[in-house]
Amino acid sequence: MTSQAWFLLITFVIVLLVLSWPLGRMIDAVMNGRFRWGKIVEKPIYRLLGIDPETETGWLFYCIGLVLFNALGVLFLFLLQCFQAYLPFNPQNMPNISVDSSLNTAVSFVTNTNWQGYGGETTMSYLSQMAGLTVQNFLSAATGIVVVIAMIRGFFRRSAQTVGNVWVDLTRATLWILLPLSAIFALLLANEGVIQNLSPYKEVQTIETQIRQEPAKDLNGEIVLDKNGDPVLETKTSDTQVLAMGPVASQLSIKLLGTNGGGFFNTNSAHPFENPTAFANLLEMLCIFLIPEALCFTFGRMVSDKRQGVAIFSAMLAIFLAFTIAVTHFEQVGNPDLTALGVDQTQTVAQAGGNMEGKEVRLGIAASSLFASVTTSASCGAVNSMHDSYTPLGGAVPLILMQLGEVVFGGVGTGLYNMLVFAIMAVFIEGLMIGRTPEYLGKKIEAFDMKMASITILITPLVVLLGTALATMTEAGRAGILNPGPHGFSEMLYAFTSAANNNGSAFAGLSANTPFYNYALAAAMWIGRLGGIIPVLAMEKIDSAENRNAG
Numbered sequence: 001m002t003s004q005a006w007f008l009l010i011t012f013v014i015v016l017l018v019l020s021w022p023l024g025r026m027i028d029a030v031m032n033g034r035f036r037w038g039k040i041v042e043k044p045i046y047r048l049l050g051i052d053p054e055t056e057t058g059w060l061f062y063c064i065g066l067v068l069f070n071a072l073g074v075l076f077l078f079l080l081q082c083f084q085a086y087l088p089f090n091p092q093n094m095p096n097i098s099v100d101s102s103l104n105t106a107v108s109f110v111t112n113t114n115w116q117g118y119g120g121e122t123t124m125s126y127l128s129q130m131a132g133l134t135v136q137n138f139l140s141a142a143t144g145i146v147v148v149i150a151m152i153r154g155f156f157r158r159s160a161q162t163v164g165n166v167w168v169d170l171t172r173a174t175l176w177i178l179l180p181l182s183a184i185f186a187l188l189l190a191n192e193g194v195i196q197n198l199s200p201y202k203e204v205q206t207i208e209t210q211i212r213q214e215p216a217k218d219l220n221g222e223i224v225l226d227k228n229g230d231p232v233l234e235t236k237t238s239d240t241q242v243l244a245m246g247p248v249a250s251q252l253s254i255k256l257l258g259t260n261g262g263g264f265f266n267t268n269s270a271h272p273f274e275n276p277t278a279f280a281n282l283l284e285m286l287c288i289f290l291i292p293e294a295l296c297f298t299f300g301r302m303v304s305d306k307r308q309g310v311a312i313f314s315a316m317l318a319i320f321l322a323f324t325i326a327v328t329h330f331e332q333v334g335n336p337d338l339t340a341l342g343v344d345q346t347q348t349v350a351q352a353g354g355n356m357e358g359k360e361v362r363l364g365i366a367a368s369s370l371f372a373s374v375t376t377s378a379s380c381g382a383v384n385s386m387h388d389s390y391t392p393l394g395g396a397v398p399l400i401l402m403q404l405g406e407v408v409f410g411g412v413g414t415g416l417y418n419m420l421v422f423a424i425m426a427v428f429i430e431g432l433m434i435g436r437t438p439e440y441l442g443k444k445i446e447a448f449d450m451k452m453a454s455i456t457i458l459i460t461p462l463v464v465l466l467g468t469a470l471a472t473m474t475e476a477g478r479a480g481i482l483n484p485g486p487h488g489f490s491e492m493l494y495a496f497t498s499a500a501n502n503n504g505s506a507f508a509g510l511s512a513n514t515p516f517y518n519y520a521l522a523a524a525m526w527i528g529r530l531g532g533i534i535p536v537l538a539m540e541k542i543d544s545a546e547n548r549n550a551g
Helices: 003-029 038-049 058-080 101-112 126-156 165-193 248-257 277-302 306-335 338-339 366-378 392-403 413-432 448-474 486-500 515-542 544-549
Strands: 202-215 231-245
Touching: 003 126, 003 165, 003 277, 003 306, 003 366, 038 165, 058 101, 058 126, 058 515, 101 126, 101 515, 126 165, 126 248, 126 413, 126 515, 165 248, 165 277, 231 366, 248 277, 248 486, 277 306, 277 366, 277 413, 277 448, 306 338, 306 392, 366 392, 392 486, 413 448, 413 515, 448 486, 448 544, 486 515
Parallel strands: none
Antiparallel strands: 202 231
16 A cells, blocks of 8 residues: 555554544434433424323334335335426426336335436426435434444343334434434535535536537437448537535535435546545545444443443454455556556556556545545445446455445444344354353343344355346346456346445446346345344344343
8 A cells, every 4th residue: 555545544643543532422422312402492393293292102113113214205205206297496407216216226225225226417496406315314224323322222221021113213313413414514525615505406517518429310309220230320419517516514414424425416426526626535534433433432321331332333443444454455456467567567566556447547546445445344325436337455455354244333223233143153153152141231142042143143154145147047137237257247246235234335237227236125124134134133132031030
């Protein structure tokens, strides 16, 4: 790694630590009702919604409420897209979206995946972006937070039969954590040049005249062919360009803070209107890791053992640093096959400057590689470079990070509860090895809990493997491959890995906006999300009557 890459990585880690420690304390206070002004502001909200904030439920009703809430979110977002042409805030007159694409996008944003099989600026109206996608960015992130908070309560409430009130938890997570932070970061990003408006798209004069060739068409709009059956090309010039506008900063801040990842523009955080400067790029990476890292410290405070939070954080950080150093090294070395072909003779080992394919010149390799590691460590999926263009070993890093279960800080809430599942599994195995009853934080681990932990760990790789196998064995699946051979298979594997792990990034090169992939990936996202949430909440039975009597 270069000195610039080391400096960026060290700065990122230090700033993140400085911000996440106090945020962890705040999340603990907010989610456990110790925020001074919280109850005063929340009281009229609960009264309006008919919620009794003092009433708590067990894990089953908590889970049912959460699943129904998310299912209603899918229905609302699905209908919003299907009828967006008839709704306001659509200055570009975007048409209604197809049923399969609408379903895929609805499931994607509700499950915190934000897989996008469409181009945002050419598909979504402003209303769909704001009332649909941005709202779900908040709610899906809040869902992840309340699940891990409920799980932690199961540890420190040694004899309680309840894990909280799902509606109170969702309100607090959204009102006091996500909204204030997203407002602050939206202002910071707007100050860096990220756009925020409701203007129609603007046609601007370009500095240079663009020259391109297009197939000629007759009066009926049919492509004209020559005697060999090839399209007749005609030269066209243009000195104007249409620039997409929209409320980008407000959506961008929560897409990153909530580890959602869905971009307003098709090129996501590689677009200069979403990521205009090096400082904006650093802010975006900080947003992605901020809440997942803070939750580690929240965990330590809630279980009254700060060392546990530090231990979880340290394990995540060690894995993250190892993979970040690896991907940065491989990208800076470049592609050895190109060097062997004599493409670049300025160095004996690598191309001058490393592998810049698919990366923004204004960001460079160090910032792009760090972003790739951050976004696939967390369950985010936002990208500022094209992972499909990485070197073979460099591209393997984002894929492996997702296949670890997104536990390296992971998504908002999801990373911590998945890591805790691995911790419970490790403690159980250790207990068997030494002949001692397995316990974690003073709670006995029973057979039921291990079944739930096993389901949580195995459900995602099972979905990935079955989905990839289905795509490989069917004509509809293979039809989406634009790069034949092993790399085409990698693109399919990456797509289902990203969907099942609720990441949302793509290897590109795969034509995924087809009925087959829209439905298959939607199923993978939904199963991957609920396959983690339901068993984790069910593990709140870890403190059974037998255990309480034994205590």
